[in-house]
Amino acid sequence: MDLSDIQGNILRGYRSFPDACFLFFRVDRSGAGREFLKRLLEKDSITPGQWREKPEVATNIAFTFEGLRALGVPVASLASFPPEFQEGMKSRAALLGDTGECAPNQWDEPWQGSTVHILVTCYARVRETLIGHCSELRRLAPEGVHELVPHQEAGLLFVDGKRTRKEHFGFDDGLSNPDVEGVPDDGGLGDTGNPDEQGNLRKIPVGEFILGYPSEGQELSAMPVPHMFTRNGAYLVVRKLEQHVLRFRDFLRTQTAALRSFPGVKLSGGPRAAEDFLAAKMFGRWPDGSSLDLYPTAGAGDKSNNFNYANDLEGARCPLGAHVRRANPRASLGFGGNIVRRRRLIRRGIAYGDYLPQDVTEANGGGRRGIMFLAFNGSISQQFEFVQQQWMNSGDDFRQGDDADPIAGNRIGDGKMVEPSQPFRRDQNCAGRMVIPGDQRTAREPFLCSGIPRFVTTKGGDYFFAPSLTGIRLMAAGKVYIL
Amino acid sequence: MGNINGKKFGFTALFPIRSKESAVALRPYLRSMDGHPYGSPLSSVDIIHMARFMIIDNLAYQGVPAKRDELKSHYLLFLCDFDGGSLDVLVRKLVSKMGETVDDIWQHCVGYPGRTYRDRLTAYFEDCQLATTFFLADRPNDEVAAILRALMYKRRFTGFVESCQRSRPPDLRAAFLQLWRSLETEPTPPAGSL
């Protein structure tokens, strides 16, 4: 595997690049678009997976289907890209659960009004260098390539004055990414592989994420043609996800009274013990990153990944429908992990907006915040869309019926068991429900959350292709040929 | 194993269709049947778990060196998983519950004897029946009514648990027994309604 040909943001976590800016461009003339790429390459702007010296700002690039078309990629090549990539994420909104509040007609700009052609992501080691770097990039864009505004700033959150890796609901994020074969350890926190027959975690073939290599199915994932163009590339799913922190905190508060007097619930100390308990049950980890599987009663500052749910198949410790358990079920679906191994995602998301301190109430809770969700995979339909449809927006695989993920799932009902005489309507703002399983050992009864509002709303995004450096050079030179 | 698994009968049959014109008329009719409020006119036959209709008008060519097969007639495939030990049980219910719709479908098929004499119709179905070599059913012994009632209980009981959590009834046992009694006397939900 040639890490110098694969773009850096795919297999590297960029952990030491805490501030980011996303620039969006539209190509009006294909010649101008190619000129832009040429200039970027001449200046060595695009950061590969293996660098000679660490850049100040790691810069990477990706293209939507419309972007590839605008850059003059031949029709025969375009036609070989998978249908979901050709359609783009906006067209697949209903499938993804982006309805009601999350529908594309509610998205932010530039996502709502345009189709982004080129995404340039800049991750800086030091924030001050970011502004200058982005200006330089903008200057490189010739006449015939224009920027779609506004750009998107993002960065690791400051909580109580300190830089953290928390997301806006207060949870440590990015604790578990796929442990990929052939990738040198990036100093990550113990990335997780896929479970084997014994439930132990083993490395994941790189072909699950990068085109041109064997995947979990022991074959090459489908690669658009020509192969020289697409090899070493990956599909990138970008979703701007707004987080409604006050809604989240308010919901937790409404459940507090019920929880404090609930049979068998033992709350560890602290004034917000009930809220923390419920939040942890919904997430599957404590805010400090400790997994519920290992630490069922309180966080212990242990963010490790030495757990696989194999001894918690009823969900007494970590609910079967909890967020992280849905996103990566590990050994909980049986069959030696065979059912889950094709569904991993490399997540490179980063928060945007300022962290909302705990004492902020409705009146002065201005500003918007969320996460720029970025996920790399070898097949959008088999990986991202599968997880979104089957594990986030449905609970059947987890014995939770139609109950969607409490944090990120869609809402199509009224949060209660729906009688057939009340047909669903996609355009309504609806509520969700979640069952928090009980625990036989402590005699804790199951707790039913209902009327869960939508805490996370989609505000933009699209499906991108992140080519290799070779692929970008071919496009820049106008030399993507099909015989 | 054949066509039976537990209490279930897996009936598969190929009914030759009279002509290409009949097939052309039949297909849109079949495709419109899911406009029924309960998803199909078959819903009135309350012993049927699942069923499908499919017109087979050609066989796929696998490519050289395979030979090409062409069917001289079109066939209506009818697959029906129902509660019962024999085909006669199904035919009796089709006739009594679906009435004219049986004619609407099968009039297009060669040799259809009509609904008037049930034993002739059963014999017709037997003539077209295919032997299922392997029949897997997830729940071989649970009948349609039992499944529909259980789903109804699941819905209501979950609602009961939700309301108990919101406000605990002072006499839990009385509340439960009230739910129980109402469920016991509640009619089974119509097939296709859940």
Next chain:
Amino acid sequence: MADRARNQYGLGKSVTFNVITPMTRVGTCVVRLLLSIFGRFPSTQETAKGLSFLSFVHWVVVQRNAFPRLAADQPKEQLNYDYLFFLSTFNGPWSPYIDAFADVLFKALDAVWFWSIGYPFARPVSALKAYIIRNQVESDHAYCAYPGASVRDVRSALELYGELVRFERETRGLTAAQFEAEFGRLLIRIHNHLGSFGTLPD
């Protein structure tokens, strides 16, 4: 869409799946034997049931001279092959269903489908999917008596019902306090049977 059961309230969870493949006479003999073995030894069935998305599966062998002929003026079929009909009802999207079969039941699939002309083996799975697409036939009508319920929903409802019947019977003589305690224990036993279900938006 005709493959998916539904009702007036929305789309169902049950999807029909039909694949018809040609076999030689030798193939027919072997497949009949193999399928009867699978019928007698439950381990393959256990794995298939463990996947929890299959309601019904029919394997039907139709020999070349066994296509029903009911009138003298109905032409006799003259076919080069016998045919294997795979007719199943399952939940969920098609592609992951095949992935699961290929990952977990490939030996059984290969054993039975090996005898079908042109079959490429279950792994790697993309060749299998291409073969299926070539030989798949769409249903013209699909019906399910409980369209809004998946295989797991049905199992869950039946288990819950059994638990409730038992609970009602066994708590008849108890005091109110004892009843409350037993009710709490019941809830813990059935806590993963409380998921919502129903038809889905169109």
